[in-house]
Amino acid sequence: MRVQLTPGSINRPDLLRGIPLFTDDDQLIRLGDIATIDTAQAPGEIQRINQRQVLIFDGSLTEGANLSEAIAETTAIIDRLDLPDGISLLPSAAAETNEALQGSLRLLGGLATFLVFVVMAVQYNSLRDPLVILLTIPLAVAGSIFGLYVTETAIGATVLIGVVLLVGIVVNNAIILVERANQIRDREGLSARAAMLRAAPQRLRPILMTTITTVLGLLPLTWERDGGAGFLQPLGVVVFSGLSLATFLTLVIVPCFYTLFHPDRHLPTPTLPEPAIKSPTPQPSVISH
Numbered sequence: 001m002r003v004q005l006t007p008g009s010i011n012r013p014d015l016l017r018g019i020p021l022f023t024d025d026d027q028l029i030r031l032g033d034i035a036t037i038d039t040a041q042a043p044g045e046i047q048r049i050n051q052r053q054v055l056i057f058d059g060s061l062t063e064g065a066n067l068s069e070a071i072a073e074t075t076a077i078i079d080r081l082d083l084p085d086g087i088s089l090l091p092s093a094a095a096e097t098n099e100a101l102q103g104s105l106r107l108l109g110g111l112a113t114f115l116v117f118v119v120m121a122v123q124y125n126s127l128r129d130p131l132v133i134l135l136t137i138p139l140a141v142a143g144s145i146f147g148l149y150v151t152e153t154a155i156g157a158t159v160l161i162g163v164v165l166l167v168g169i170v171v172n173n174a175i176i177l178v179e180r181a182n183q184i185r186d187r188e189g190l191s192a193r194a195a196m197l198r199a200a201p202q203r204l205r206p207i208l209m210t211t212i213t214t215v216l217g218l219l220p221l222t223w224e225r226d227g228g229a230g231f232l233q234p235l236g237v238v239v240f241s242g243l244s245l246a247t248f249l250t251l252v253i254v255p256c257f258y259t260l261f262h263p264d265r266h267l268p269t270p271t272l273p274e275p276a277i278k279s280p281t282p283q284p285s286v287i288s289h
Helices: 013-018 067-079 093-124 128-134 136-151 157-188 192-223 229-261
Strands: 020-022 028-030 047-049 052-054
Touching: 093 128, 093 157, 128 136, 128 157, 128 229, 136 157, 136 229, 157 192, 157 229, 192 229
Parallel strands: none
Antiparallel strands: 020 028, 047 052
């Protein structure tokens, strides 16, 4: 039953009992004759989602906590509740966003890796060199995860952007190293191991210079947590830690796998050209008596 009153007509709780009602045969009764009016707590507003009445529990994270841990703890508490029939649970917007971000991280990270592989496969006209170069991506991801763990940074949208950005940056060092080794092999005909032993010292300085300048440029963003820069701080952590560890391991892992993926070529024994002038065949000397 819904009762609509003129605003301001009821200003005291006891006046509710005197509200006039009319039955089907137009008899006048009072609300207090058919209802018991008690004082109790009521919600300030009734919220609905898809025409269903809902009760929303809000909270804020404590200092040092991250969103994933808070969602897991809340879910564990709710699972222990014995809810009556007709009551269902709806995930929060934060939980749905966190789950969507984790799914996007796998999708976009895999897509970025695939595109990088396709471009390198077309350029090198081979599958071995792109596979060697792509080995730097797991190293970079491991470094970024370690950085997020050390700094206790929660996974969010900026982390997703940082991972996609890292995939494009970290392969540069491996490309420089592999390309130089291929040039030496094609020009001098050396084995893969010998070519890499000569290419690594020649490309060590460019690799370290590009990495150090990039890492130092991201250092202020990595440690900034206040103000507007705090929103981009997870991006700096991902690229800073991932690029640092990947560069260090690239100088060790990439040469090893390059040697394994390129077995030594057995070069044919060169044939010497025949001399233009043949030396005369010595005749046996005859001694006459």
